[in-house]
Amino acid sequence: xxxxxxxxxxxxxxxxxxxxxxxxxxxxxxxxxxxxxxxxxxxxxxxxxxxxxxxxxxxxxxxxxxxxxxxxxxxxxxxxxxxxxxxxxxxxxxxxxxxxxxxxxxxxxxxxxxxxxxxxxxxxxxxxxxxxxxxxxxxxxxxxxxxxxxxxxxxxxxxxxxxxxxxxxxxxxxxxxxxxxxxxxxxxxxxxxxxxxxxxxxxxxxxxxxxxxxxxxxxxxxxxxxxxxxxxxxxxxxxxxxxxxxxxxxxxxxxxxxxxxxxxxxxxxxxxxxxxxxxxxxxxxxxxxxxxxxxxxxxxxxxxxxxxxxxxxxxxxxxxxxxxxxxxxxxxxxxxxxxx
Amino acid sequence: xxxxxxxxxxxxxxxxxxxxxxxxxxxxxxxxxxxxxxxxxxxxxxxxxxxxxxxxxxxxxxxxxxxxxxxxxxxxxxxxxxxxxxxxxxxxxxxxxxxxxxxxxxxxxxxxxxxxxxxxxxxxxxxxxxxxxxxxxxxxxxxxxxxxxxxxxxxxxxxxxxxxxxxxxxxxxxxxxxxxxxxxxxxxxxxxxxxxxxxxxxxxxxxxxxxxxxxxxxxxxxxxxxxxxxxxxxxxxxxxxxxxxxxxxxxxxxxxxxxxxxxxxxxxxxxxxxxxxxxxxxxxxxxxxxxxxxxxxxxxxxxxxxxxxxxxxxxxxxxxxxxxxxxxxxxxxxxxxxxx
DNA sequence: AACGAATTCGCAAACGTTTGCGGTGAAAGT
DNA sequence: ACTTTCACCGCAAACGTTTGCGAATTCGTT
Numbered sequence: 001x002x003x004x005x006x007x008x009x010x011x012x013x014x015x016x017x018x019x020x021x022x023x024x025x026x027x028x029x030x031x032x033x034x035x036x037x038x039x040x041x042x043x044x045x046x047x048x049x050x051x052x053x054x055x056x057x058x059x060x061x062x063x064x065x066x067x068x069x070x071x072x073x074x075x076x077x078x079x080x081x082x083x084x085x086x087x088x089x090x091x092x093x094x095x096x097x098x099x100x101x102x103x104x105x106x107x108x109x110x111x112x113x114x115x116x117x118x119x120x121x122x123x124x125x126x127x128x129x130x131x132x133x134x135x136x137x138x139x140x141x142x143x144x145x146x147x148x149x150x151x152x153x154x155x156x157x158x159x160x161x162x163x164x165x166x167x168x169x170x171x172x173x174x175x176x177x178x179x180x181x182x183x184x185x186x187x188x189x190x191x192x193x194x195x196x197x198x199x200x201x202x203x204x205x206x207x208x209x210x211x212x213x214x215x216x217x218x219x220x221x222x223x224x225x226x227x228x229x230x231x232x233x234x235x236x237x238x239x240x241x242x243x244x245x246x247x248x249x250x251x252x253x254x255x256x257x258x259x260x261x262x263x264x265x266x267x268x269x270x271x272x273x274x275x276x277x278x279x280x281x282x283x284x285x286x287x288x289x290x291x292x293x294x295x296x297x298x299x300x301x302x303x304x305x306x307x308x309x310x311x312x313x314x315x316x317x318x319x320x321x322x323x324x325x326x327x328x329x330x331x332x333x334x335x336x337x338x339x340x
Numbered sequence: 341x342x343x344x345x346x347x348x349x350x351x352x353x354x355x356x357x358x359x360x361x362x363x364x365x366x367x368x369x370x371x372x373x374x375x376x377x378x379x380x381x382x383x384x385x386x387x388x389x390x391x392x393x394x395x396x397x398x399x400x401x402x403x404x405x406x407x408x409x410x411x412x413x414x415x416x417x418x419x420x421x422x423x424x425x426x427x428x429x430x431x432x433x434x435x436x437x438x439x440x441x442x443x444x445x446x447x448x449x450x451x452x453x454x455x456x457x458x459x460x461x462x463x464x465x466x467x468x469x470x471x472x473x474x475x476x477x478x479x480x481x482x483x484x485x486x487x488x489x490x491x492x493x494x495x496x497x498x499x500x501x502x503x504x505x506x507x508x509x510x511x512x513x514x515x516x517x518x519x520x521x522x523x524x525x526x527x528x529x530x531x532x533x534x535x536x537x538x539x540x541x542x543x544x545x546x547x548x549x550x551x552x553x554x555x556x557x558x559x560x561x562x563x564x565x566x567x568x569x570x571x572x573x574x575x576x577x578x579x580x581x582x583x584x585x586x587x588x589x590x591x592x593x594x595x596x597x598x599x600x601x602x603x604x605x606x607x608x609x610x611x612x613x614x615x616x617x618x619x620x621x622x623x624x625x626x627x628x629x630x631x632x633x634x635x636x637x638x639x640x641x642x643x644x645x646x647x648x649x650x651x652x653x654x655x656x657x658x659x660x661x662x663x664x665x666x667x668x669x670x671x672x673x674x675x676x677x678x679x680x
Numbered sequence: 681a682a683c684g685a686a687t688t689c690g691c692a693a694a695c696g697t698t699t700g701c702g703g704t705g706a707a708a709g710t
Numbered sequence: 711a712c713t714t715t716c717a718c719c720g721c722a723a724a725c726g727t728t729t730g731c732g733a734a735t736t737c738g739t740t
Contacts, residue, residue, distance in 0.1 A: 004484045005459065007696060018720050023698060031718060048479055053457040054397045055696035058725045063394060073422060074621075079414045086440055090447075095454055098438050100426055107430075114435055117393040119345070139388055144344045255625055281414075285595055287627040347726055358690050363728060373688060395726035398695045 006049045015039060053095075057119065065095045066308060067115035069125040071103050071152070076280035077297045078126070081150060084301025085124060092309055094121070105130040112136040122146040122308045127154055129191045146311035150304040151295075152194055153323075160311065161323045162304040166196050169293045169328030170203030173247050173275045176291070176330060178211050180273055180338045182245035185213070186236060188223040188257065190249040197224075200249055200277065224249050229256030237264055237272070244272060245336075251276035255286055258335070273336040288334035296326050346389045355379060393435075397459065405435045406648060407455035409465040411443050411492070416620035417637045418466070421490060424641025425464060432649055434461075445470040452476040462486040462648045467494055469531045486651035490644040491635075492534055493663075500651065501663045502644040506536050509633045509668030510543030513587050513615045516631070516670060518551050520613050520678045522585035525553070526576060528563040528597065530589040537564075540589055540617065564589050569596030577604055577612070584612060585676070591616035595626055598675070613676040628674035636666050 008026075012019045017036065025032045025040035043049075057063040066089055073079045082098060089096050097120060099111035108128050115123055116139065123140055125147060134156050140147050141157060149161040177185050187204045190197030201220065208215050223232040229248060237243065237260070248254035254276030261272050268274055268288055276283060276292040283290040303324055311319070348366075352359040357376065365372045365380035383389075397403040406429055413419050422438060429436050437460060439451035448468050455463055456479065463480055465487060474496050480487050481497060489501040517525050527544045530537030541560065548555050563572040569588060577583065577600070588594035594616030601612050608614055608628055616623060619632040643664055651659070 005456070009696070019697075020699080020721080021719060023696095024719090027698095033718060036718085048482070050453065050457045052398075052459060052696050053454075054394055054403060054459050055725090056698085057394045058392075058398055058695090058727095059697050061725070073413055074416065074419045076414065079419055082413060083440065083442075095437060095458060096439075097435060099436075100423065102423075113390065114393075116345070117390045118435060119392060119394050142388070259625075282622070282625060285599075285622060285626055348728095349726070359727075360691080360729075361689060363726095364689090367728095371688060376688085392726050395695090396728085398697095398725090399727050401695070 005052070006044075006047045007052065008049075011040060011043055011047070011049060014043060061119075063095075063119050063121055064093060065097060065118065065120045066305070066312075067111075067118070067120040067123045068096060068098045069101060069108060069111045069115070069123065069127075070098065071101055071126060071128050073098070073100060076282075077151075077278050077295055080297030081126075081301035081304075084298040084303075085305045086301075088302050088305040088309070094309070101128040101131075103128045103130060105133070109136040112140060116140065116143055116145075120145065122148070122312045124148050124150060124304055124308060125154075126150050126152040127194070128152075129194060132193055146308055148304045148308045148311070150300050152196055155195060158321050160304075160307050160321050162300050162307065162326065163196075163323065164293075164295055164300070164326045164328040166199035166328070167203040167206075169277070169330065170200040170247070171207045172203075172328075172330045173277070173291070173293060174204045174207035175211070176332065177245045177247060177273055177275060177336060178207065178213065180245070180269070180336060182273055183213060184216065184219065184241070184243045184245070186219040186221070186243035186246045188221055188229055188232060188246065188248040188253050190224045191222065197249065204247055219243055224253050226252045226256035229253035230260045233257045233260035233264070237261060237266070242272075246272060246274045248274065248276050251278045251280045251282050251290060251292055254290055254292075254335075255282055258286065258290075269334065269336050269338050273338060275330075275336050279331055283331070283333065286335075291331065291333045291336035293328045293330050295328055300326060345392070346384075346387045347392065348389075351380060351383055351387065351389060354383060401459070403435075403459050403461055404433060405437060405458065405460045406645070406652075407451075407458070407460040407463045408436060408438045409441060409448060409451045409455070409463065409467075410438065411441055411466060411468050413438070413440060416622075417491075417618050417635055420637030421466075421641035421644075424638040424643075425645045426641075428642050428645040428649070434649070441468040441471075443468045443470060445473070449476040452480060456480065456483055456485075460485065462488070462652045464488050464490060464644055464648060465494075466490050466492040467534070468492075469534060472533055486648055488644045488648045488651070490640050492536055495535060498661050500644075500647050500661050502640050502647065502666065503536075503663065504633075504635055504640070504666045504668040506539035506668070507543040507546075509617070509670065510540040510587070511547045512543075512668075512670045513617070513631070513633060514544045514547035515551070516672065517585045517587060517613055517615060517676060518547065518553065520585070520609070520676060522613055523553060524556065524559065524581075524583045524585070526559040526561070526583035526586045528561055528569055528572060528586065528588040528593050530564045531562065537589065544587055559583055564593050566592045566596035569593035570600045573597045573600035573604070577601065577606070582612075586612060586614045588614070588616050590618045591620045591622050591630060591632055594630055594632070594675075595622055598626065598630075609674065609676050609678050613678060615670075615676050619671055623671070623673065626675075631671065631673045631676035633668045633670050635668055640666060 008019045008022045012022045022040050025037045101108035147159050153161045189201045221232050223229050276290045279292040279294040283292045348359045348362045352362045362380050365377045441448035487499050493501045529541050561572050563569050606612050616630050616632040619634040623630040623632045
């Protein structure tokens with residue numbers, strides 16, 4: 001026998017009244033006498049009655065549940081986003097179902113299916129690195145369930161989104177390196193099929209142009225993990241023409257690079273200045289402390305969920321999607337500040 | 341109008357047949373002719389029919405969903421556990437609902453309530469630092485829904501559990517310090533209401549005793565965060581009688597301590613040898629690299645979920661709870677190896 | 681021609697809950 | 711003594727799906 005959980009029927013039977021009366025008594029309906037209300041509530045408490053959320057979902061076509069599709073929660077940034085999501089969802093009485101795509105397209109597709117099947121009231125999504133086909137998300141749209149993108153948005157679908165100003169933040173980080181006197185700045189870029197990858201690269205290039213610094217295409221390399229950051233440094237920084245600085249697309253890449261730079265016998269920041277992106281838990285812990293961009297993960301999760309809940313509540317088919325842009329603050333630490 | 345998702349009724353109406361027939365056609369019931377099967381399946385595909393998991397849950401009293409109550413996913417260890425959980429749940433066709441207690445008792449209680457209300461088929465839980473009353477978990481027991489503890493188990497409830505051998509791992513870490521010639525070893529302990537906190541402390545003390553090293557009670561301090569680790573070092577390591585080494589209850593504490601030790605002008609490992617616990621993403625990244633205990637988070641999540649699913653499937657009221665003990669491997673790195 | 685067997689499908693109940701509507705009994709008004 | 715007005719409660723349908731059972735049609739057999 002599966003879950004012997006108490007139902008309204010059980011209460012009704014024990015009290016010799018109908019389920020409808022029990023239901024009304026529990027919600028203080030005026031049609032019910034104080035006497036029965038008291039009896040019902042007491043028994044409910046005693047038997048630890050918990051309303052069956054599944055039945056309620058079915059009845060109301062409202063699951064009070066939101067789904068999250070996220071690349072990988074092991075990343076500090078994403079786990080912070082989740083905390084933001086959970087906090088506002090929790091306060092609104094919503095449950096959260098989290099699905100990791102693990103950066104795989106197929107997994108993302110079946111995540112979307114599962115969430116649709118579970119009839120979640122809304123979906124928050126940050127697409128995987130692999131994703132370039134968006135059919136599965138269009139199904140969400142067609143199913144008429146609200147969807148809000150965060151961080152990694154989808155270019156082809158009109159929906160609400162919360163992002164940071166990747167272009168500006170990358171520009172700021174690059175500008176900072178230039179102001180430190182750097183001339184040959186390398187960029188370890190993210191996947192360029194993701195908008196964040198492109199925007200950060202664009203901000204980087206624009207800053208160079210604005211300061212009349214030549215853009216060396218061979219100093220721009222796709223590398224966005226600890227390992228690739230490490231490897232790429234080994235190749236790119238060994239010659240005499242080596243870069244004097246590096247802007248990495250995220251912190252872990254920067255840290256992989258830093259280790260490799262040390263292994264090459266170079267000093268940070270004097271030989272090579274480094275800035276990362278995301279301001280994870282690491283930035284303050286590595287040596288030297290890493291200059292980085294605060295991506296405001298918690299706040300991003302919060303506002304994304306607020307927008308989603310608003311959409312769920314207003315419940316209209318037509319609306320003009322809103323894109324909220326958070327500012328990414330450059331946090332300057334030792335890894336990039338040359339002693340002049 | 342909320343979610344305009346396609347139902348079996350819609351299919352039935354469009355084909356002029358009954359919902360029962362559609363249902364059977366979709367699952368290849370032999371009673372249905374090939375002709376109608378084909379028609380039904382085609383229309384289902386075309387209209388992108390997704391079975392309503394909510395209705396199925398209600399019908400079968402099986403939600404194919406498991407709940408997770410976890411302290412904080414921002415910790416590398418816990419997010420790894422979750423990955424393990426999700427992977428095996430996913431393969432078994434289960435959905436995962438994750439609830440963070442944020443180390444707060446009240447939150448944990450309402451998490452448990454929410455999961456019960458959602459009629460999850462089973463629950464995985466790692467209790468919060470604050471939790472010392474277990475009524476909410478007893479309700480899960482009474483509701484007859486399977487529960488498996490991981491890492492932070494509950495002493496008062498008989499249930500399956502997956503842990504690592506905290507005692508032995510702590511013993512190993514301490515022994516390692518002793519073998520490096522350390523005599524005055526400090527221990528930054530975790531909360532002692534948690535079993536893991538107690539076990540690690542016990543292992544620490546036993547190792548000292550086995551090697552005839554005096555146990556200085558004032559070198560054992562509760563400190564289990566970056567900040568407290570930092571602060572405690574500043575107090576404990578300033579005198580002439582300072583410890584020559586430190587065994588911290590987790591990596592973040594160790595890293596806070598390391599920074600403080602550096603700030604005091606002391607060298608690691610020669611002045612102070614340090615070992616952490618958990619082997620997070622940091623251990624390999626900080627300078628010097630941190631000796632730590634691999635807690636096998638991913639594997640812990642996997643086996644906990646495997647046990648849980650087994651319980652769900654076998655569906656018996658009576659069973660003898662099983663405690664799976666994983667071995668915690670000490671990984672020796674630079675922070676603790678004295679150049680002899 | 682008649683009958684049993686097979687094939688193919690629909691009816692209805694059930695999962696737990698909500699809710700509009702109608703029903704009962706008693707008290708109050710005429 | 712009649713209707714009216716309450717206060718209080720139950721019936722039944724519905725949400726989407728499954729499933730035992732019975733019904734209808736067709737076919738093969740004697």
